[in-house]
Amino acid sequence: MKTLKNLAWELWLPIVLVIIWLVLSAGSSSFYFPPLADIMHDFGKVWFFNGIVQDLLPSLGRILLGFVIALLVGIIGGILLGLLRRIEEALRPVLELLRSTPGVALLPIATLFLGLGQEMKVFMIALACSWPVLLNTIDGVRSVEPVLLQVARSYRLTLWQRIRFIYIPNASPQIFAGGRLALAIATVVMVVTEMIGSPGGVGYFVLSTQRNFDLLGMWTGIIMLGLLGYLLNLAFRLAENRILRWHHLKNA
Amino acid sequence: MTDSLTSQKPTNPPAAVETLLAVKNLAKNYGKFEILGDITVDVRAGEFMCIVGPSGAGKTTLLQCLSGLLAPTAGNVALRGVEVTEPPAEMAIVFQDYSRSLMPWLSILDNVVLPLRSSKMSKDEMGNKATAALEEVGLKGHLHKYPWQLSGGMQQRVAIARALAFEPAVVLMDEPFASVDAQTRSDLEDLTLRVKEHLGITIVLVTHDIDEAVYLSDRVLVLGGRPTQVVDLIETNLGGHRDQISTKSTPEFAKLRARVYQEIRSQAAPGQP
Numbered sequence: 001m002k003t004l005k006n007l008a009w010e011l012w013l014p015i016v017l018v019i020i021w022l023v024l025s026a027g028s029s030s031f032y033f034p035p036l037a038d039i040m041h042d043f044g045k046v047w048f049f050n051g052i053v054q055d056l057l058p059s060l061g062r063i064l065l066g067f068v069i070a071l072l073v074g075i076i077g078g079i080l081l082g083l084l085r086r087i088e089e090a091l092r093p094v095l096e097l098l099r100s101t102p103g104v105a106l107l108p109i110a111t112l113f114l115g116l117g118q119e120m121k122v123f124m125i126a127l128a129c130s131w132p133v134l135l136n137t138i139d140g141v142r143s144v145e146p147v148l149l150q151v152a153r154s155y156r157l158t159l160w161q162r163i164r165f166i167y168i169p170n171a172s173p174q175i176f177a178g179g180r181l182a183l184a185i186a187t188v189v190m191v192v193t194e195m196i197g198s199p200g201g202v203g204y205f206v207l208s209t210q211r212n213f214d215l216l217g218m219w220t221g222i223i224m225l226g227l228l229g230y231l232l233n234l235a236f237r238l239a240e241n242r243i244l245r246w247h248h249l250k251n252a
Numbered sequence: 253m254t255d256s257l258t259s260q261k262p263t264n265p266p267a268a269v270e271t272l273l274a275v276k277n278l279a280k281n282y283g284k285f286e287i288l289g290d291i292t293v294d295v296r297a298g299e300f301m302c303i304v305g306p307s308g309a310g311k312t313t314l315l316q317c318l319s320g321l322l323a324p325t326a327g328n329v330a331l332r333g334v335e336v337t338e339p340p341a342e343m344a345i346v347f348q349d350y351s352r353s354l355m356p357w358l359s360i361l362d363n364v365v366l367p368l369r370s371s372k373m374s375k376d377e378m379g380n381k382a383t384a385a386l387e388e389v390g391l392k393g394h395l396h397k398y399p400w401q402l403s404g405g406m407q408q409r410v411a412i413a414r415a416l417a418f419e420p421a422v423v424l425m426d427e428p429f430a431s432v433d434a435q436t437r438s439d440l441e442d443l444t445l446r447v448k449e450h451l452g453i454t455i456v457l458v459t460h461d462i463d464e465a466v467y468l469s470d471r472v473l474v475l476g477g478r479p480t481q482v483v484d485l486i487e488t489n490l491g492g493h494r495d496q497i498s499t500k501s502t503p504e505f506a507k508l509r510a511r512v513y514q515e516i517r518s519q520a521a522p523g524q525p
């Protein structure tokens with residue numbers, strides 16, 4: 001019941017906006033801004049289910065693969081660097097510099113070494129997504145309450161137990177914050193790499209429909225991207241609510 | 253320090269007093285600050301020893317040296333004859349800051365189970381042991397709550413249960429009841445006395461509160477001076493059963509209290525006229 005209420009509260013504005021769009025674009029003869037009703041009509045034809053199988057699933061796969069790689073690299077690397085203070089201090093300037101470099105700036109060189117296919121796209125997504133996770137994990141590992149570390153020592157917890165029961169839980173709110181940012185970045189990088197890469201994917205679809213003057217198709221693609229981003233974020237939030245229950249309750 | 257300093261003769265003959273924790277010529281400096289001078293004291297197996305002394309005397313420092321969390325500058329600490337360099341498996345510590353010594357992401361039960369994970373116990377055994385310890389401190393109905401959902405006194409009881417479940421021979425407590433209200437404080441004192449009797453463990457407890465020290469102790473260790481030395485080691489002889497009202501109103505209690513008070517006051521402000 002409560003979730004239904006929340007859902008209604010979350011959805012009313014998008015619904016209103018869609019209705020406004022529907023009304024304003026009704027009967028539009030502009031080539032670039034076709035009526036939303038036409039777009040919606042095409043949306044069904046394009047995406048169910050040919051488009052979903054041909055373009056959406058590959059895009060989704062790329063995002064998830066790149067995102068999971070980024071999570072693994074960011075969390076494992078973050079724990080290591082968080083624990084090895086000296087090494088992290090030495091690497092910090094380099095990390096900050098790399099982080100500040102927009103990921104897509106590496107596209108030309110990535111295509112040179114990895115080509116235009118799946119590897120390049122997943123690599124670019126994973127690379128761009130790793131930074132927020134990595135840096136947040138380092139901070140989260142660092143911010144463990146010193147008394148807890150004394151407790152860990154006095155009860156002779158092993159390194160693995162400290163990581164599993166102290167460092168990771170302590171860092172988890174920051175890991176999730178980094179992860180949410182990474183997921184948004186993943187969607188952007190997925191679209192960009194698909195637009196310049198080999199055929200396939202929603203990003204490629206949007207660009208190629210535009211080039212073929214199929215503006216209706218293009219709009220369905222853009223709407224699909226919006227839905228994809230929204231649903232990914234929703235799924236992430238559900239996972240976060242479950243795993244960080246203690247944190248949300250505590251700060252409620 | 254030996255028994256020669258105690259004023260009263262022990263009522264029981266001191267037959268076969270086993271030394272559990274031997275502190276020998278312990279000194280600790282922080283940089284060029286000499287905090288602990290030259291401390292020698294034996295903690296007997298099964299006794300309740302309280303450490304009192306002026307603020308900043310180095311009581312926490314001494315406790316950390318006893319536990320192996322801090323390396324002494326000179327001298328050593330031995331548990332059953334084995335030098336302590338890291339916290340030994342037979343020792344548990346209850347930190348002053350209960351709210352920060354519990355993992356906020358683990359339930360009460362999981363907090364108590366955590367130290368048991370290094371043992372070879374099965375999951376069920378660990379759970380049973382932790383539940384029993386929480387029952388001992390009267391928290392059976394709260395197993396699945398988070399620490400921050402409990403009151404301060406309850407949180408400190410979780411920390412005590414965690415120490416008990418670990419089945420140590422010695423429990424070190426650093427001002428464990430300093431930040432709870434008076435009623436909770438006396439409840440926790442009696443709880444500690446009860447479980448100590450029940451489990452036959454040894455307790456070394458640091459406190460600011462002279463009444464608390466005398467009430468709980470078999471012996472009170474008074475620290476003072478600069479650098480800090482042992483000023484006195486007092487056998488209380490208040491007997492096995494203690495009661496917040498009747499024990500505290502005996503003349504012996506008043507005498508002990510006055511003695512500790514004077515010893516601390518004479519140490520506290522050495523520079524003043």
Ligand SMILES: Nc1ncnc2c1ncn2[C@@H]1O[C@H](COP(=O)(O)OP(=O)(O)OP(=O)(O)O)[C@@H](O)[C@H]1O
Binds near residue numbers: 287305306312314
């Ligand atoms: N890590 C440290 N580095 C330098 N000096 C320290 C450190 N820890 C404690 N000290 C100093 O050592 C002295 C003793 O500190 P300690 O905390 O052991 O005293 P205490 O008797 O426990 O005091 P209180 O009763 O206020 O808790 C203090 O003067 C303190 O400033």
Ligand SMILES: [Mg+2]
Binds near residue numbers: 311312313
């Ligand atoms: Mg202290």
